[in-house]
Amino acid sequence: GQQLNQSPQSMFIQEGEDVSMNCTSSSIFNTWLWYKQDPGEGPVLLIALYKAGELTSNGRLTAQFGITRKDSFLNISASIPSDVGIYFCAGQRAGGTSYGKLTFGQGTILTVHP
Amino acid sequence: SQTIHQWPATLVQPVGSPLSLECTVEGTSNPNLYWYRQAAGRGLQLLFYSVGIGQISSEVPQNLSASRPQDRQFILSSKKLLLSDSGFYLCAWSGPTEAFFGQGTRLTVV
Numbered sequence: 001g002q003q004l005n006q007s008p009q010s011m012f013i014q015e016g017e018d019v020s021m022n023c024t025s026s027s028i029f030n031t032w033l034w035y036k037q038d039p040g041e042g043p044v045l046l047i048a049l050y051k052a053g054e055l056t057s058n059g060r061l062t063a064q065f066g067i068t069r070k071d072s073f074l075n076i077s078a079s080i081p082s083d084v085g086i087y088f089c090a091g092q093r094a095g096g097t098s099y100g101k102l103t104f105g106q107g108t109i110l111t112v113h114p
Numbered sequence: 115s116q117t118i119h120q121w122p123a124t125l126v127q128p129v130g131s132p133l134s135l136e137c138t139v140e141g142t143s144n145p146n147l148y149w150y151r152q153a154a155g156r157g158l159q160l161l162f163y164s165v166g167i168g169q170i171s172s173e174v175p176q177n178l179s180a181s182r183p184q185d186r187q188f189i190l191s192s193k194k195l196l197l198s199d200s201g202f203y204l205c206a207w208s209g210p211t212e213a214f215f216g217q218g219t220r221l222t223v224v
Contacts, residue, residue, distance in 0.1 A: 031211055042120075042204050042215035043158075050211060088158065090213065102148060102206070102213050106157045 006089050006105025013079055014113050021087060021108045022073040029091030032065050032072040037086045047074070079112050116141035120205045120216030127223055133192040135219050137205030140186065145207035147188040149180055152202040164188060195223045
């Protein structure tokens with residue numbers, strides 16, 4: 001089935017550093033979503049992107065919807081220990097039989113050292 | 115506002131026993147509904163996807179089944195659990211522009 005390629009798979013950083021992760025696809029999406037999952041919890045929506053080229057911020061988080069509609073990135077500035085978790089990207093298809101269906105990336109495990 | 119309820123939060127079941135996990139959504143109509151399984155705290159494996167009542171798509175062959183008896187109710191079932199069914203199960207719903215997850219069920223088959 002449709003896959004999103006999310007990278008990196010894991011990151012080990014020092015507190016205060018900036019973080020960048022991205023997702024790419026061979027297909028067009030009309031919505032990009034970024035989630036964070038804490039251990040033992042369901043993923044929580046961080047940022048939603050709806051237009052190609054859109055740049056959206058949520059506190060220290062910034063995400064962009066790629067101009068080709070096939071990619072997106074998430075940046076975290078000045079990381080803190082509570083940023084630890086798994087980050088997922090997700091896309092919703094633009095049309096066809098899979099319209100509205102979510103497709104997820106494999107996740108990025110973020111570890112922040114104090 | 116929309117909310118999603120998933121229960122139970124944890125479950126320990128013996129091999130060969132049946133399973134029923136329930137998910138309900140409030141505050142929206144005709145959502146797309148999903149069941150995911152997550153092993154070892156990593157990727158989300160899509161198990162089932164539903165666009166409407168009685169409409170279920172199975173993404174992977176497995177020992178589980180899903181049903182959608184009502185618009186906002188999604189049930190994950192098994193007649194006989196296997197050890198390999200252990201994992202973290204997540205229900206989710208999506209509308210045209212957003213998607214939300216339940217809190218998850220930690221299933222341990224012993």
